[in-house]
Amino acid sequence: MTSLMPFDPERASSPTRWRRAVWTSLGLVYLFVWPASTVFGHGHSTGESVVRLVALLSYAASYIGLIIVNNPWTGITTRSAYVMLGVTAVLAIAYPIVFGANWVGLPIYLGVACAMTLPPRWAGRGVIASTALTFVMCTALGAEGGTLALLTFETLTVGLLMLAFRTSRILVVELREARGEVARLAANEERLRIARDLHDLLGHTLSLIVLKSEVATRLADRDVARSIAEVNDIEAVARQALADVREAISGYNQRNLTDELENSRGVLAAADIEVTVKTSGAPLPDQLDGLFGWAVREGVTNIVRHSRARTATISVHxxxxxAVLDITDDGTAGEEPASTSGNGLRGLGERVALSGGTVEAGPRADGGFRLTVRAPIAAPASREPAGEPAS
Known part of the structure; x- marks a missing residue:
């Protein structure tokens, strides 16, 4: 139970407070059995009866006032609640002393007030203190043994019962808030996944479209046929991008390592980059195959965008x-620190981390840039398939 739970104004709105006051005040009916039954009897003068009535009403008012200013379901005790609890406690002690043993039942309500007002870690102690007060008051005022035992037992049991009820309600409130927080975090996580997947899907394709557009522009004046071919390629790539986005939205898109390696040859060749692809060993498990497919796509996209390289090497072993994927080039991107911290590599790192692997990216000692992805072949279960974007 925490006393640091944020206060919710809706749960403490005026209609809720008054509704709580009405229901809780029903317990005050016992005041009209004892000590109310003695207010106008026992040979009291009219003045004494009026004083006793005013005292009884003031105690009821302080108790109801405490209910109105206090919201027991938040676990937080406000300053006004402490003040009203203090007033109720003073009256519960003073009135039995002033008016006699017929008023020793007032600490029962004080026990309930402590259980419903004090911070949860102190509420139980408040109930015990109220029980002790009932016992001391009954003893000091000469209450009969049966009355002493009955009132002491009632103060303890009713107080603990209300404390248990309050505790269960606080837990329900905390559970609802926790569920809301989980839902909010899940929504944020889903937004991050979508952003990462859109980058992975469209970043590569749009880079290729820009590259082929530049080639088509340069060839337009001297080689119309090849320029038209490049434009046709742009159309094909754009259509494929549209299909990829549709598949991603439907949750069916799976990056295949073999396909991505083959695709990387065409992409790098279009950028006049000579590429060498090396693979060895048995085929990787489907999840890891998809993960490395995304890594190849991201690595090749970065080479085309940033490296100004002449050669590149892709190795899987x-x-x-x-399993290790190593992508190197001889370009100049390694001289630009920002190239290692883009959204693509960050998203790739998150994907690989979910599979228990690591990503290393940075300049090589002999020039160029290196991207290395390592992942256990028997990958642990992750929250999302490594090669599958969010639906």
Missing amino acids: RQGAT
Whole structure:
């Protein structure tokens, strides 16, 4: 139970407070049995009866006032609630002393007030203190043994019962808030996944479209046929991008390593980059195959965008129980620190981390840039398939 739970104004709105006051005040009916039954009897003068009536009403008013200013379901005790609880406690002590043993039942309501007002970690102690007060008051005012036992037992049991009820309600409130927080975090996570998947899907394709558009523009004056071919390629790539987005939305898109390696040859060739692809070992599991497919796409996209390289190498092999993807180039992107911290590599790192792997990206000692992805072949279960974008 926490006393640091944020206060919810809706749960403490005026209609809710008054509704709570009406229902809780029904318990005050016992005041009209004892000590109310003695207000106008026992040979009291009219003045004494009026004083006792005013005292009884003031105690009822302080108790109801405490209910109105306090919201027990938040676990937070406000300053006004402490003040009203203090007033109720003073009256519960003073009135039995002033008016006699017929008023020793007032601490029962004080026990309930403590259970419903004090911070949860102090409420139980408040109930015990109210029980002790009932016992001391009954003893000091000469209450009969049966009355002493009955009132002491009622103060303890009713107070603990209300504390248990309050605790269960606070837990329900906390559970609802926790569910709301989980839903909010899940929505944020889903937004991050969608952003990452859109980057992975469209970043590569749009880069290729820009590259082929530049080639088509340069060839327009001297080689119309090849320029038209490049434009046709742009159309094909755009259609494929549209299909990829539709598949991603439907949740069926799966990046295949073999397809991505083959696609990378055409992309790099279009950028006049000579590429060497090396693969060894048995085929990777489907999840890891998809993960490395995304990594190849991201690595090739970065080479085309940033590297100004002449050659590139893509290597896939195994090291014991670990699969390794290594993408290198001889370009100048390694001289630009920002190239290692883009959204694509960050998103790739998140994907690989979900599969228990690591990503290393940075300049090589002999020039160029290196992207290395390592992941266990027997990958742990992750929250999302590594090669499958969010639906």
